[in-house]
Amino acid sequence: MKQEPHAPRLRLPLTWVGLLPFVIFVVMFLVLPTMHIVIGAFQTRDGAFTLQNILDLNSGTIPSSYWISVKISVASAALGCLIGFGMAAAVVFGAVPRWFKSPLLTFSGVASNFAGVPLAFAFLATFGPVGLVTVLLRNNFGIVLQRDLGFSILSFWGLTITYLFFQIPLMILIITPALEGLKREWREAAEVLGATGLQYWRMVALPILFPSILGTFALLFANAFGAVATAIALTGSSLNIVPIQLYAQIRGDVLGNPHLGYAMAFGMIVVTAIANIAYIWLRVRAERWLK
Amino acid sequence: MAFLTLTNIEKSFGAVKVVHDFDMSIDKGEFVSFLGPSGCGKTTILRMVAGFETPSGGTITIDGKDQSRLKPNQRNIGMVFQAYALFPNMNVFDNVAFGLKVAGKPRDEIQVRVTEMLKLIHLEHLADRYPYQMSGGQQQRVALARALAPKPQVLLLDEPLSALDAKIRVSLREEIRHIQRQLGITTIFVTHDQEEALSISDRVVVMNAGRADQIGTPFEIYNRPATRFVASFVGTLNLIEAKVVDAQKSTVAIGDQMIVLGEKIDLAAGSAVQLAMRPEAGSILPGATGNTTLTGQVVSSHFLGSVIRTRMDVAGNTVSFDMFNDPNMAPPAIGDTVALKIDSADLIILQA
């Protein structure tokens, strides 16, 4: 494609016009609303600048809701990474027949989008009070899920396991290209130099994959942190996570201070932004190494 | 004495046989090149020596020990790959130290050995660099140092120069040979570039479709090619069609010129035969020596500087010959009739 010479000054505005509709749309319906929230987090009711809202985040049930959100996000991200890695590795390295790969990736594409209310019902139908597995265990093995294994779907671990349904596939989708990017020559070079399989993984493969794994962990974390619908559908409002609190606040100002809602939203943005920046930075690093 | 022997080596992938009955013994400290086009089996043999492929038949021994039960990480072999294969997460020092670390050598021993290796390849100042910060030539030198650091008994190089620029290729191949001589390590070098193979090897194995067409010194391979394939693959070659006149007297006819060859002919009178001749074999200069003459008309003449490449038509065959530039003699003109003086031994009968 031939390189266009830099347009002379007079024509520059005209080229920009082509981009205008898009920019206006994104500004109006993404940037401005977000900025409104961010700025509102630092304002009082009368519009004066204040840090009080941010400080107020440390009151009532808010800190604990952040803490629970963080715990669920970490748990589902960590498990998602681990299990997703195992499944992707099994298929890429041929521990299971190669033709598994395509159906696995397709299914992962579907499953990673299957979130929200229907997902909650799927797990309710399986592990809920009269769910398939619950009933099966009770009738055939005499195990009562809640009593004997201490497990209830309407709880922290219940939500975590439900979130895994889209976390694991997302991990599989992102880590499979990274695993395939491990050059065969690295493994052979390591072997010829005397390394065992374990040594190769410990000294070469895992360090190479580490930025990708960590980056995906950050992405999964952000993903879980912002999820609302599944949580509401599964636990009602009984599990006190940040999105649910924010949801209640938006709905009916239960906290009595609308700007506190802004602060909570701002808090969410900060958390997901940090996680996403970490993801991007780690991706760039991983790609630079592998060029 | 033979250090590395390959006996009756065969390899099939499914129904496809890629290596047929390969035999060879390599002496300690010898530098052997495996030369051939893609798919001829040279890399497969190399990988069998390394242990990445298992021979379908035959044995490989190193220093008397049968290698068939040994895994690649047990054979104490150094290998350099076409794609360098440096570990991207480690700097130069750690890459070179890898084999020693894996073997559990103590830290100070590793330090000494790695520094020694980096000095050998003249890259001590790059010890902290990462692979993505270096050029292809530098990476390949580091790969060489990495392979040699654990003092392997055999060095294998799989087309190590193919991914590099032409200039680097020439300087690096000489460096490889120099280091190899210094260390006296038995080496197998796989390449498709005949100039590489000829210039640095003790012996060359020319491979064709899974078979060794010829094993010999570069001089032998070039001047006495055993098969048509070897003759055409190595160097430029003139192919001349001739007809056998008298097998006993080794006489053939090229057009209507009677030529006596320097070797015996096994074919009946009247049969067609192909002769091969190197471009530097003959001369049209006055005072040239040779017991045979080929006469023909000049078709083209190219002045290449130090060399003049002329093409002449000999009874329908295009024969190309080179001569050095002489400021006192003008190049032949198109249409001139010239007599090319050659030695009868320079016309080689090509086997089918």
Added chain:
Amino acid sequence: MSLWTRIAGWGALIFGLLYFFVPLGGLFEFSLKARRGVYSFDAYAKVLADPQFQQTFTYSVVMALVTIAIGVVLVVPTAFWVRLKMPWARPYVEFLTLMPLVIPAIVIVFGYIRLYNTSSFLPLTGSVMGTNLLLAFGYTILALPYMYRAVDTGLRTIDVATLTEAAQSLGAGWVTILGRVILPNVIPAVLSGAFLTFAIVIGEFTLAALLDRPAFGPYLQRIGANKAYEPFALSVIAFGITWGCLVLIQLVSRLQKTAQRPA
């Protein structure tokens, strides 16, 4: 490949298969239990006959189509323009399109409610039509990353500059170029983006719930809180739709690959 590695590999895969298919199986099984003691499709029948289902599902489908239309009109010309005239701007535009993945939907809709309420310069929430429009815009933003990436990938495979110049030399204006030259060549990519948008909009909850619109997502959640077996039937339907959309995407991209080959 050692035995242990193989066992571990199979173990991971079987675990995965169980984990993914048991809940889906449980969902389906539960949805068939409406009639006491016997499996039946009663729950599905009730759901499909429910006027609320029909209303909200229709609403969401219409919304999805509107969102796709807005998305195509917005993204295709922009991606084209950037590729043609401002290639240096691509990283920045891409960054913008990835922002919706960073900012949670709940924050976006919170911003909408606060910014575009009845006392703002653009009182969209003041009217039903306005709110519907706002919802469509919100959906467009949510689907933006996927739509842009799909279209951009599609544009990458055709030589935008040469096609445009050829069309211009034949006298075509920008609208003609976009509508008759560029768009037909990126249809597979656009369709991929469209199906993904469809799947996203149908299942979306947060935006619709907080803007109080009669969409399928909030309906699902409401039914879940009230009825016994219908929610599960609905979820099976929702899953089937998502699955269908992605299968269509796969089909379309396979068609695109074979279509490219002659070039």
